Amino acid sequence: MLRIGDRDLPLPHEAIAATRALQPDVAGRLAKFFPEAVPVRIPIRLSRANGKQMDFFQETVIEFGTPREVLFALERPLEFGDRVLVENRDGSLRAQATVVAVQYQPERTVVAARFVDEVPNWIVKS
Numbered sequence: 001m002l003r004i005g006d007r008d009l010p011l012p013h014e015a016i017a018a019t020r021a022l023q024p025d026v027a028g029r030l031a032k033f034f035p036e037a038v039p040v041r042i043p044i045r046l047s048r049a050n051g052k053q054m055d056f057f058q059e060t061v062i063e064f065g066t067p068r069e070v071l072f073a074l075e076r077p078l079e080f081g082d083r084v085l086v087e088n089r090d091g092s093l094r095a096q097a098t099v100v101a102v103q104y105q106p107e108r109t110v111v112a113a114r115f116v117d118e119v120p121n122w123i124v125k126s
Contacts, residue, residue, distance in 0.1 A: 026110045027063035027071050030103050034112065036066040040123065042088055044072070049083035057084065065123045069114045070097065077109045078102065084113055095119045 031037040042062040047054035057076065064071040070086055078084070082099045097113035 025063075026103065026105055026108070027073055030101060030110045030112055031064040031071055033101065034064070034066050034069055034071070037064040037069070037071065038066075038123065039063065040065045042093070044070075044093070045087045045089075046072075046074070047085040047087070048078070049085075054085045062086075067123060068118075069100065069112050071110065071112045073105075073108045073110050075108055077104065078111050083116075086113065093119070093122050095122070 028039075031039075040062055042065075043059065044062055045059050046057045048057040057078075058074055060072045060074055062070045062072050078099050080099055080102055084097050084099065085094070086097055087094045096116040098116060099111055100114045101112035103110040
């Protein structure tokens with residue numbers, strides 16, 4: 001029976017549906033190596049060092065963060081030691097970082113990048 005307001009309505013059929021277990025989040029797996037990591041969802045523009053200049057690389061979302069690192073997934077690969085510029089849309093986050101961890105997946109690359117300089121208050125825990 002299904003109760004709607006003050007009426008009981010019969011359910012015509014019972015059904016049981018099997019669900020597939022969700023695949024573990026790949027960024028979450030990398031975050032386990034960073035004990036201070038907390039989930040965040042911050043859209044960013046990522047640029048990659050090309051000599052002395054930064055060239056636009058890809059837009060993505062920071063999935064996890066610590067006071068010193070950002071973790072995100074990309075469609076294009078980055079390598080350990082690559083230097084990137086991380087910028088959010090409102091300009092309150094603009095910092096250079098170096099790739100410190102990479103996990104390659106079939107369709108994307110998960111990256112952890114550590115800020116080159118201290119970035120105060122970019123992530124606030126509640």
